[in-house]
Amino acid sequence: MIKSTLHISIIRTLRGIGSRMIERTWRLGAGARLFFLTLVYSGESFRRFNLTLREVYSTGVMSLLIIIVSAFFVGMVLALQGYNTLQKYGSSEAIGVLVALSLVRELGPVVTALLFAGRAGTAITAEIGLMKTTEQLSAMEMMAVNPIARVIAPRFWAGVISMPILASLFSMVGILGGYLVAVPLIGVDDGAFWSQMQANVDFRLDIVNGVIKSIVFGVACTMIALFEGYDAPPTAEGVSRATTRTVVISSLTVLALDFILTSFMLEV
Amino acid sequence: MDRTTIDLWVGIFVALGVAALLGLAMKVGNLTSSKIGDTYSVSAAFENIGSLKPHAPVKSAGVVVGRVDSITFDSSKYEAIVKINIDKRYPFPKDTFANIYTAGLLGEQYVGLEAGGDEDTLKNGDKIIKTQDAVVLEKMISQFLFSKASENKSDDKSDDGSNSKATKAKSTELGAAPF
Amino acid sequence: MTPNIVEIDNLSFGYKGRVLHKGINMVFPRGKVVAIMGGSGSGKTTLLRLIGGQIRPSKGEVRVDGDVVHKQDRDGIYKLRRKMGMLFQHGALFTDLSVFDNVAFPMRELTDLPESMIRDLVLMKLNAVGLRGAHALMPTELSGGMARRVALARAIALDPNIIMYDEPFAGLDPITMGVICDLIRTLNDALGTTSIIVSHDVKETFMIADYVYFVANGEVVAEGTPDDLMQSTLPFVHQFVHGEKDGPVPFHYAAKNYQSELLGRVSVK
CATH class of the missing domain: 2.40.30 (Elongation Factor Tu (Ef-tu); domain 3)
Structure with missing residues (x-):
C-alpha cells in the first residue's frame, strides 16, 4: 500500500519535471522566434527614430537616478573594503586599480544589468502585458499595424542603446565614489590613485570588453522583458507573474552570460 | 507628450554616457598613456x-x-x-x-x-x-635561508673548508641581488 | 463586386480540443447592420477574429470582398484589414497616447497624409462621435462610454468598408447605450459601411440591426430580421429574447446528481 503511493508520487514528480522541461523549451523557442521577428521588423525603429528615442527616455533616462546612486555606493564600499585588505599588505595605493578593475570589468556591466532588469525590465513587461490584456496589441493588429515593428522593436533597440550608456556611467560614478572614500577620507595619495589605475586598466582589454558585455546584457535583458510581456496570459495574475519572471530570468541570464563572456575575454 | 523635453533628456543621457566612456578611456584607462x-x-x-x-x-x-x-x-x-x-x-x-x-x-x-x-x-x-x-622572491629567500644555515654550520665546525667555500660563493650571489 | 461584403462558408473552428464552431454559414450584405447574438462563451468574438484573420479556421473559409482571409499572406491580410475597423469591447485605446493621437494613430501609421490634414480629419472624426472637445485628454481621464466613442472614432479613422463591434453596449449606462446605439446606425448610413455587431443586449441590438444571427453550441440556431425573431417560437430564441432564467440553456452548469453529492461527502474533495 505504502509502496504504491510512493510509486505514484515518484511518477507524478517525474511527470511534473518533464512537463516543466517541455514548457521551458517551448518558451525558449517562442522567445527566439520573437527575437528573430524583432530583428526582421526593426527597420521602422530606425526610419522613425523618434519611436526609439521615446523608449530610450522611458528605459534609459528613467533609470539614471537609480544607476548613479547605486554606483556611488558600490564604489565607496569597494574602496572601503579594498583598503581594509590592501593596507595589510602595504599596497594601499593599489586601491584605485582594485576599484577601477572591479567596476569596469564586472560590477559596472553586471550590476547595471541587474538594476536595469528590476527598473526598466519590469516596466517593459508590465506595459506590454497590460497592452495585451487591454487588447491594445490586438487593436493594432486589426488596424494593419504590426505590433512587433511598432511596439516591440523600438523598445528593444532602446534597451540595447541604453545599457552600455548606463554601464559606462555606473563605472565612472563608481570610480568617483571610490576616489572620494580613498583620497579625501582615507588619505591615499591622489596621484598614486590615478596613476596606478591608468597603469593597470587597459582600454581595449578592460573598458571595451566591459562595454561589449553591457551590450550583450542589454540585448538579453530587454528581450526577456519584452518576451515575458508579449507572452503573458492576459490577466492581472498573468502580468504580475510575468513581471516576476522577468527579474528572475534576466538576473540568472546576466550572471550566466557574464561567466561565459568573461571566460572568453580572459582567454583562459 | 512633449517631444522636445524628451529629446532634451535623451540628449543629456547620451552626452552623459559619452562623457563617462571618455572619462573611463582618458582618466581610468591607459588610452592616453599607451599612445604617447x-x-x-x-x-x-x-x-x-x-x-x-x-x-x-x-x-x-x-x-x-x-x-x-x-x-x-x-x-x-x-x-x-x-x-x-x-x-x-x-x-x-x-x-x-x-x-x-x-x-x-x-x-x-x-x-x-x-x-x-x-x-x-x-x-x-x-x-x-x-x-x-x-628578482625572483623564492630564489632570494631560499638563497638567504641556505646561506644562514651554512653560516651556522660553519660556526659549529669551522675546520670544514669546503663548506665555507660554498657559503662564500652563495653570499656573493646574494650580495648581487638588489635588496 | 459581390453583393455580400463578408461571407462565412461552412466555417469550423476549435482549439485545445474544444470545438467552438461547427459549420457556420453567414452572409453580411453591403450597407447593412448585421448582428451576431448568443450567450457568453458561444464564440461570437472569435467569429470577429476569424473575419479579421487573427486566427485560422480549422475548416471552411471566410471571404472578405471575395478574398479568402486565411489564404492571404501577411501583406494580404493587412490589405484586407485596412478595409475593416474594429471597436473592441473596452475600447482598447492606447493608454500612452492622447485622444487626438489615438484617432490619428491609424492615419499616421498607414498613410502619408500631411500633419495639417490629419489634424482636420481627426477633429472631423471626433466631432462625429461628439468628443471634439475632449481631444487633449488622456484615455485614463475618460469614462467608459467616452472611451468607447473615441475608439469608434479611431475605428472609422480611415473610412473602412466594414466596422466590427465587439460588445458595444456591455457595461454602459442607459443614456450612453442610447448614444452608442444611435451612433452605430447613423455612421453606418452616413458612411455607407457594413456593420457587424456582436452583442448579447437584445433590446439595443434589435433596435438597430437589419438582420440577426443567433449562435449557440457552435451553430447558427436562428436567423432573421429582429421582428421575425421577436415572434419566434423556437425555444432557445424565445428564452434569449425574453430573458428567461431556465429553458434550453439550463440554469445549472452540468453537475452530478445534487442529492448524491450532498450526501456522499467522501467522494467530493
Missing part, C-alpha cells in the same frame, strides 16, 4: 623576466617613458626577448641599462631604464645589451 604619440621600438634579452607582462610600464627615473610591447622566447639562447616601445621624445644612449624591477614588495613588475654615457642614442630596432633579470 610616436614611439620607437627596442628589444632587450633577459634570462628571467619574472612575471613581467605586455603593457607593463617602462620607467626611467620613475617616469613612464614607454610600454612593454611583446615578450617572446628565444629558443636558441633560452632567453626572453622583451620588445619595448619608448616615446620618441625621450632618446636614450646606446649603453642604457635595462632592469626588471618590482613596484613595492609584491607589486607588479616593470622595466626600469638607467641611462649610460654613450654619445649615440638608441634607434628603432636596436638591442639593449646590458640587462639585469627580475
